[in-house]
Amino acid sequence: MYLSNVTHGGETVFLKSQTKYYKLKDENLSECALAGYAIKPVKGNAVFFFNLNLDSTPDNGSQHEVCKVLEGEKWSATMYFHMGPIHQRELTQALTLPVDQDECTDEDDNCASWAELGECERNPVFMLGSSDYSGACRKSCKAC
Numbered sequence: 001m002y003l004s005n006v007t008h009g010g011e012t013v014f015l016k017s018q019t020k021y022y023k024l025k026d027e028n029l030s031e032c033a034l035a036g037y038a039i040k041p042v043k044g045n046a047v048f049f050f051n052l053n054l055d056s057t058p059d060n061g062s063q064h065e066v067c068k069v070l071e072g073e074k075w076s077a078t079m080y081f082h083m084g085p086i087h088q089r090e091l092t093q094a095l096t097l098p099v100d101q102d103e104c105t106d107e108d109d110n111c112a113s114w115a116e117l118g119e120c121e122r123n124p125v126f127m128l129g130s131s132d133y134s135g136a137c138r139k140s141c142k143a144c
Contacts, residue, residue: 001046009070032067104144111137
């Protein structure tokens with residue numbers, strides 16, 4: 001959200017947006033803003049965009065940069081929404097269900113080698129589990 005107006009510059013520019021050919025008809029855009037689809041900072045306006053497509057693949061059209069403020073000041077507030085835990089420790093804690101130590105096992109003989117290869121991080125639902133699946137390699141991933 002933009003918290004101030006900017007006299008010149010400070011635009012948010014989406015360089016790979018499919019709408020980059022729809023330019024603002026405004027002579028007051030900075031040179032930087034001409035590189036893509038530009039949004040001028042206006043106090044009270046918010047920019048909301050998704051960086052993933054519906055199938056969870058990255059949306060390259062959301063890649064953006066901010067132009068240098070050429071005249072005035074720019075103040076903004078940013079909020080990020082994450083689809084899940086962003087740190088491995090949080091992911092492990094979120095997926096760790098209270099379990100009896102006797103039940104802390106691996107369901108596959110390959111779990112230890114998979115864990116060494118980083119599969120606990122790359123394939124957490126299978127390895128650690130989810131709310132409806134206990135996970136095949138919880139012991140090797142040190143999740144219990």
